[in-house]
Amino acid sequence: MKIVMSPSISHKKGRVITRESFDRMLAELHPDIERAGEQYEKIRQKLVKLFEWRGCAHAEECADETFNRVAQKICEGTSIWTDEPYSYFHGVALNVLREYWRSVEQAAKALEEAAQIQEASVDPDGLLSRESEQREKERLLECLNRCLKQLPPESINLITRYHQGEGTPDKTRRKELAQLLGIPLNALRIRAYRIRGAVEECVKKCLERESGG
Amino acid sequence: MRDEADNEKLLTMYLLGSLPEEQRLQVEVEFLSDDHHYERLLALENELFYDYAQNKFSPGEREQFEKQFLSSELNRKKAMIALALTRKLSESASVEATEKDIADREPQRFWQSLKSYFVDQSAAMKVSLAASAIVTLALIWLIIGVVLLRNEFDQIRAQQTVQEDRLRQQAQQERARADELDLRLKREIDENEMLQQDLTKMQAQSAGHGQRIPSVISFVLAPSIARDQASGMKKLNLSPGAILLILKLKLKGGAEYKSYHATLLTVEGAERWSQDMLQAKRTGSGRSIDLWLPARTLAPGDYELRLKGYASDGTLEETGDYYYLSIRRK
Numbered sequence: 001m002k003i004v005m006s007p008s009i010s011h012k013k014g015r016v017i018t019r020e021s022f023d024r025m026l027a028e029l030h031p032d033i034e035r036a037g038e039q040y041e042k043i044r045q046k047l048v049k050l051f052e053w054r055g056c057a058h059a060e061e062c063a064d065e066t067f068n069r070v071a072q073k074i075c076e077g078t079s080i081w082t083d084e085p086y087s088y089f090h091g092v093a094l095n096v097l098r099e100y101w102r103s104v105e106q107a108a109k110a111l112e113e114a115a116q117i118q119e120a121s122v123d124p125d126g127l128l129s130r131e132s133e134q135r136e137k138e139r140l141l142e143c144l145n146r147c148l149k150q151l152p153p154e155s156i157n158l159i160t161r162y163h164q165g166e167g168t169p170d171k172t173r174r175k176e177l178a179q180l181l182g183i184p185l186n187a188l189r190i191r192a193y194r195i196r197g198a199v200e201e202c203v204k205k206c207l208e209r210e211s212g213g
Numbered sequence: 214m215r216d217e218a219d220n221e222k223l224l225t226m227y228l229l230g231s232l233p234e235e236q237r238l239q240v241e242v243e244f245l246s247d248d249h250h251y252e253r254l255l256a257l258e259n260e261l262f263y264d265y266a267q268n269k270f271s272p273g274e275r276e277q278f279e280k281q282f283l284s285s286e287l288n289r290k291k292a293m294i295a296l297a298l299t300r301k302l303s304e305s306a307s308v309e310a311t312e313k314d315i316a317d318r319e320p321q322r323f324w325q326s327l328k329s330y331f332v333d334q335s336a337a338m339k340v341s342l343a344a345s346a347i348v349t350l351a352l353i354w355l356i357i358g359v360v361l362l363r364n365e366f367d368q369i370r371a372q373q374t375v376q377e378d379r380l381r382q383q384a385q386q387e388r389a390r391a392d393e394l395d396l397r398l399k400r401e402i403d404e405n406e407m408l409q410q411d412l413t414k415m416q417a418q419s420a421g422h423g424q425r426i427p428s429v430i431s432f433v434l435a436p437s438i439a440r441d442q443a444s445g446m447k448k449l450n451l452s453p454g455a456i457l458l459i460l461k462l463k464l465k466g467g468a469e470y471k472s473y474h475a476t477l478l479t480v481e482g483a484e485r486w487s488q489d490m491l492q493a494k495r496t497g498s499g500r501s502i503d504l505w506l507p508a509r510t511l512a513p514g515d516y517e518l519r520l521k522g523y524a525s526d527g528t529l530e531e532t533g534d535y536y537y538l539s540i541r542r543k
Contacts, residue, residue, distance in 0.1 A: 046244065046251060049251075049258075052285075053227065053228055053230070053258070053281075055284075084246055086246045087245075089245070090238075090241060090245055137293070140293055140294065144297050156305070160302045160305060163263055163299060164299075164306040170269075185217070186217075186253060189253070189256045190253065192260075193252075193256030193259045196295075196298070197259065199294070200294050200295075203294050204290070204294075
């Protein structure tokens with residue numbers, strides 16, 4: 001089931017972003033258009049994660065809606081900037097989130113009603129779905145093997161030691177590894193995260209290629 | 214200010230959606246304004262997928278994670294990748310450990326085995342080996358000591374045998390001399406008895422005739438300067454009734470001996486009489502020795518009297534004193 005953000009959220013108050021309002025918002029972010037673009041991307045990424053971590057299933061749409069509303073405010077002549085632009089985006093994002101949860105509740109009620117109607121129905125695609133999942137797992141493992149071969153041995157060694165270790169608590173083992181590498185524990189965490197992120201990205205691209213996308 | 218552990222716990226709670234709203238807002242303000250803080254949160258979020266894949270969550274945390282993250286298709290795929298990767302890492306870690314184990318078990322050269330044998334011994338075994346080495350050394354030292362002692366003992370025994378032989382010889386010599394002395398003593402005793410009988414007979418005869426006949430003749434002999442019969446020859450006329458001849462031998466002032474041995478020889482060199490263990494005595498004119506000879510044993514003729522002295526080690530030495538006399542019968 002895919003819950004699509006209700007278009008009424010944007011249309012209800014007539015918040016349709018225009019090119020002009022978007023440019024004005026960018027100009028507010030930074031006088032230099034290039035730096036402004038970078039700033040926009042950074043804030044957007046952070047807002048997407050904020051919505052994700054708040055349990056929003058449509059984080060990107062919510063982030064875009066946040067930008068639309070901020071841009072609309074700017075067009076209306078509202079002075080939104082303080083020394084710290086993030087706090088304003090944060091406030092707007094929380095309003096978007098509240099509206100999202102309300103829409104989710106309404107959608108849930110509608111789904112419950114639909115479920116009662118289809119109570120005794122049989123899912124004929126269940127078996128096919130499981131077979132599809134199995135094939136997907138096999139492709140995933142093939143892609144993972146390929147991606148790991150592209151990874152430098154020291155990177156594999158680092159994430160192996162970071163995650164694997166019988167009998168030793170993670171904290172102790174990771175602290176020892178950080179001392180061995182001569183870096184703070186937090187830097188080790190970020191280093192392991194970047195390696196894993198590279199593997200995940202590689203696998204995702206591989207799966208996309210495999211599925212013909 | 215929060216410490217590292219508290220901060221990590223707080224951020225994990227935020228990611229799992231279990232943090233109170235006030236603290237949640239605070240975390241969001243921090244990561245929105247601080248890129249480093251944001252990256253750290255991303256890393257922690259990513260790590261949650263691997264903790265989930267490795268089943269490191271408590272049941273409550275697991276439920277929160279599934280509710281928070283696995284509702285999206287993207288995150289489910291992410292969890293699948295995390296699961297596949299952790300299994301792969303676990304397999305490679307296991308293979309690595311096995312390979313290391315196999316490499317450690319590879320056959321070693323004999324000397325390496327021997328070396329490791331001694332290096333890897335337990336403390337008790339090391340003590341035992343050390344004790345064995347000490348005992349072996351002690352045995353070698355003991356054997357060498359015994360051999361040296363035996364050699365020394367053999368040398369002492371050989372010396373002792375030589376000394377015993379010498380003592381035996383000396384004892385034999387002493388015994389022979391004692392036998393000789395005993396024989397001489399008996400002979401002298403016999404002679405004395407005979408002299409005594411002769412003297413008694415003569416005294417009885419003289420008492421019957423009313424005459425007095427000298428039976429004891431004393432004669433002083435001085436040593437010759439040179440061994441020459443003619444120049445130093447003393448003449449002695451013995452009367453028929455003479456029984457005993459007492460020769461007083463004057464000694465030169467040379468070496469002194471414990472005792473002396475006198476021998477009376479004919480000019481042809483034949484021994485007529487001898488006497489041992491003679492003691493020198495001091496007189497006003499020097500030292501002298503008295504020789505008591507039975508007069509009847511002395512036939513008329515020329516004689517040489519040789520004198521020898523006993524040194525402190527018992528050997529007889531020539532004194533260098535020579536006496537000559539010529540016996541005549543009236």
